Amino acid sequence: MSTIVLLLITGLGLGALYFLVASGLSLIYGLMGVLNFAHGSFLTLGAFAGWELARRLGGESWVTLIASLLLGMVVGAIVAAATEFLLIRRLYNRHIEQVLVTVGLALATVALFDGIWGTDPIYVTAPPWLSQTTEILGARVPNDRFLLIAAAVLVLLAIVAFLRFTRFGLVIRAGVENRSMVTALGIDVRKAFTVVFAIGGAAAGLGGVLASHYFGYVSPQLGGSLLIFAFIVTVIGGLGSLAGAAIASVAVAVLQQFANYFLGGTGDLMVVLLLAVVLLVRPTGILGKKA
Template structure:
């Protein structure tokens, strides 16, 4: 029984990580039709900025309030990066979908190489508060605190994004834009501001995922974002592009499936099951659990 609880909670931790990456991807794709390969880079920037801040920024540190400051710095860096990418690189190419994909591909290659050039290709130990290394006993299962932190963060982010979408004017514009962008533009609303906003939200969530994911794994490396990104893509497609709630459901399904099959089957089998799930969802319901039909 404790094994099942442990697997469920670690699976949910993984799901939280996927959700943090996928929610931004899904919003960006749903609103702006940009398949953002550079999203993994935002994650890497967030992780490295947190790591750097914990060691160098005055007031920040690996513990207590200093750690909160370090994570806030990392999230700010990721958000800034995302906004800059949107303004400088993506904006001139709107409505040219393929070129946008190509630019983000180039950016992900160059950006990861730049991280690697600056801080080396090897994983570095991540400064993390003492309590995240310990475990909490929940119903007899010893659950690592880093995973619980991820789950709490993801739930808070989900609630914040939903509240933002539901109760603010910009949230309304974003929801309407995902539904029908041409109509929103025709009504005289500048959707491009919303694009920047969506990129900022996605960048912040991804940077948070980078920082807290590094706390969970204990290390930070340039390639971290890339390997998470593929599963985040799968979560986005299964959940339905443009739907944050769909991403949350899909992230939970993917995280739990991966964790349970990897434990009870051979290691690696869970990853394959996830892709099989993707194939089944696409064949039966190409638009995903919730969301508009995924087309170019």
């Protein structure tokens, strides 16, 4: 029982990370039809920014942790918005080329991070509470899981509120459904593009700092390794669906944990298998629209 609880909560924690990456991917894809390969770099940069701050302020303090989370968000948002504004926008409506530019950006930025911070993992320090455990139903659960889950829930609520209660949110929701009709109502939908990139970048940057605490280190490869699972999550959840991304994040991560424990470390393979099954049964994903 305690093992199952531990696996479940750890799965939720990992799922939270996947969601922080996948939410942005899904929003960006839903509105713009762009698959953003540079999303992992937003995450990595957020993680490094958080680490640089913690290094200077002393990683054990809670104030530092919160400041580094905020900094990760801001850095992610700014870099993502700049990416959209400087690169993606020039290729308006040319989706393949937009994807290619993000591929180039991902390759170039990871190499740049290698050059700046080195290829070896850098270990992070955090408030001691995070590395302690809390007993739940007999399971000793590392506390960082709770931080991850809380952050992802907050991000989910914030994005939902933004989409529901703001003008930009209205434009984004409409644009996901029918972008050309939005422009035919006299709305410059490109402003919404920058906004979704910024939101996605903020979530990824936050996810980067959180990932560095979950894994215990930062490295230039951090974003890329999470990005692949986030892609899978996005496809399983249905491209463009935020709720689908949330459900699939949890499903994929929990499956991964259980398979790793009970089926001899086959978590990653089971995830690919799940993807194959979902595509066979329902090619548009759990909550995806018809293609």
